Amino acid sequence: MFAHKRLNQIFHRLYIEKNCSSGILATEFSVSERTIRNDITELNTDLKKYQAKIISRRNLGYELLQKENVKQLFSEIDKQIISSNQQLETSEDRIRQLLLLLLLSEHELSLDELCTTIFVGRTTLLGYLRQLRLLLASYNLKITSKMNIGYKISGDESAIRQVISDQLIEKNFESYISQFSASEKELFDEIDLENLATAVASYFPPNQFRISDYNRKNFVIHLAISILRTTKKHKLETISNFFTIDKKIQSAMDELLSTIENDYQITFDLQERYWLYNHLFSDLQQEVHSNSQTTKIYQFIDQMLLEINEIIGENLLQDEILRQDLFVHFSSYLSLKELLKNKKNPLLPEIKKNFSYAFELAVLATNNSKWLSEFEFTEDDIGYLALHIAAAIERKKELSIHKKRVLIICGQGVSTSRLIEAMIKKRFSDKLEIVDIISYATFQLSEPQNVNLIISTIPLQNQQIPIVQIDFLDIKQGMEKIDEILAIEEKHLALTKLFDASMFVINNQKTTRDTLINSIGNILEEQEVVNIGFTKKVLEREHIAPTNITDLIAIPHAIDANIKQTKIFVYISQSPIIWRDDKTVKIIFLLAVAEEDKENLHTFFEYLSDLVENKKLQQKIGNSQNFEMFLSSLF
CATH class of the missing domain: 3.40.50.2300 (Response regulator)
Structure with a gap:
């Protein structure tokens, strides 16, 4: 490998092609021909140890000699370039990588460095920078540039951290909660994320602290951001502490931070601790509140539910689950309103579409409350409230049947x-x-x-x-x-439902087809499932066309107008029964079919069509030792 990526790419190009001019290379890498000449000089210095060399041929361009000596080197660089290209397939990928470089760099990055790293030309890169400027403006951050030096992101440290959390962490992929993604590991490459998550679970066990899995993962990410930025000596501006911290939470937090400080040889100053406290509390569903706060919240909830009942006629006053859920929601959310003022509700479109009635009730409840007016509730806030109301409405509709x-x-x-x-x-x-x-x-x-x-x-x-x-x-x-x-x-x-324990037999005695059918027929007659004459019809059907359908299964049957409900007698034989010629079976489904019961007959034959293709399932049924095992082996 060479000193920087552009050298790797020039070498790669010259290995593949016989000749390439300095003009073409300069255009491709958005640099001057003079820069290309300097790059070739640097490459030749490194290629000496491989006994290879790049020469310039008049009217043809540069050519790499003794390629056989650098075959292994080319293979390594080729793999690296392919891997990098796969990771940056789209413009979104490249913009994200550009943001990552600018956020994590400790110095200005030149245009050439950025172009080389994300494999684009100058014009394209300048377009990406314009897009990033628009994005960062919403965080009050700027991309500053210094003539002949490069670009850097400037602004409040807390805003930079917010961008890292919002833009570099993909929170919507399905395994966000249960594992760390490749991009998270790349971002925090010097931090053991798994160990950090284990520490959080140890000091804040789920059976003692109410933190959702999603928020628990968020807190781990915020800890990783804090470690990353503290390690690089980035200091936070003054952070307000919004909370009176419960002693139990304070103790757990102090022990966790002490462990992290020892592991990474860093010190969290007071502002850093406030920043982490705020994020912990934004994720923690608190259970400890002052008596006055508790009383005030419940008074508001009751007032809100009373207004919904009086204005709309929707009575949710007796729903204790709703009252408790709203208490947890308001007691944690309202105190964090200032901290979370830019937080969007990702479920809002889904809520408004599927629970429009509950959303309207939530709008009504918040607009008519003097107490809530000071918090300036947005649509995003109201959406969360609507979820709790929607759940309460559905609870009212529950039917008391077996579920x-x-x-x-x-x-x-x-x-x-x-x-x-x-x-x-x-x-x-x-x-x-x-x-x-x-x-x-x-x-x-x-x-x-x-x-x-x-x-x-x-x-x-x-x-x-x-x-x-x-x-x-x-x-x-x-x-x-x-x-x-x-x-x-x-x-x-x-x-x-077609099977019955009274019509299920397992036998290890040898028998014949006709003897077995007569025996089953007698049992069905005794149980008054069929009338006399049914067995004769079954045997006549077998003599016309035997009903063995696989090497294990036979389905003797007859349709009888006197049968009121279709039943199936199951006979499992430990010894093979000769059904016709030299063909044997071990599982017999004898069907007593009601003439009008086409639905049940269709259900069984639909199942049978799948069963005949599944030999393992047939063997499983044949190995049943009792009726319960038989039922459990059907699927």
Whole structure:
């Protein structure tokens, strides 16, 4: 490898091509021909140890001699260039990389350096800088330039950190909560992010501190930003401390910061600690409040619900879950309103589209409150409030019938979990019962009990319980996934209803086809499922065309007008039964089919068409030791 990227690229170009002029190279790299000549001189100095050389041929350009001596060097540089190009495939990727370079550089970066690093020309780079200037203006930051030196971002340290958090951390990818991305590891390449996350979990365990998985990850990122900037000696301007800190939280925070200071040989000054306290508290759902604050918040909540009831007639006054959720929301959110004034609600479009009624109630509630008027609520604020109201409205609609028990695992906090809860109740109120809503960190502490289905915003693996993973930014698609699972399970339920423990036999005695059919026919007659004559019809059907459909399965059957409900007798033989010629079976489904019961017959034959293609499933059914094992082996 050479001293900088442009040298690598020139060498790469000359290795591939026989000749290349200085004019072409100067144009490609947006530099002067004089700069190219200096680069060639520098390359030749390094190529001496490889016994290779670049020469200039009149009217042809530069040519690399003794290429065989630098074959390995070319291979290494080629891999590096391919990797870099793959990482910067789009203009968005290159602009992000440019922002990363400017934010993390400790000195001005020249135009040539930036062009070489992100593989673009000067004109393109200047266009990218214009786009970044517009972006950074919203943070009160500027890109300054010094003649013949380069470019640098200038402004408040807290704003620079906010840009790092907002623009360099991709928070919408599905594994944001459960793992660290390649871009996060690149940004914090000298910080052990996994160890940092473990430390946060140790000092702020999920069973003692209410922090959503999403916010817990955010706090880890803010800690990493603090370590990165403190290590580089960047000082914060004066930071206000918005909080009276609970002793338990203060103690945990002090111990965590002390551990980090020891690990990275840094010291967090008072302003740095205030910055971290503010971000911890923006992520922490506090449970400790003064009595006066608690009373004031609950008085407001009751007043708000009373106004909704009196003006609209929507009575939510007795919903204790709503009152508690609103208390947690207001007690933490209002104190952070100034700190979070630029924070956008990513769910707002989804909320307004799917819960327009609840959104209007939230607008009504905030506009009619003198107490809230001082906080200047925006649409983003009202959106979070609407989620809680929407969930309460859906709770009112619940039907008291048998439902599948559902556990929701949500890493994005109370508001998002309430949105998911509300949408599930709106669409599946007659089928699903939500037993709990927990964070990913809480889920990891113990196995879920008495749950039929898990709905998670975080990728989960190796679970015995069916899991539906949904994207919290595309919850509608998640609802469709749940629909599909419920439709499949309804088919399974319809099939299992065709079977009965009283019509299930496992036998290891040798028998013949006709003897077996007669024996089953007698049992069905005794249970008054079929009338006399049914067995004769089954045998006649077998003599016309035997019903063995695989090497293991036969389906003897007959349709009888006297049968009121379709039933299936299951006989599993430990010994093969000769069904016709030399063909044997071990699993017999004898069908007593009601003439008008076409739906159940269709359900069974639809299942059968899949079963005949699945030999492993056939063997699993054949190995059943009792009726319960048989039912569980059907799917």
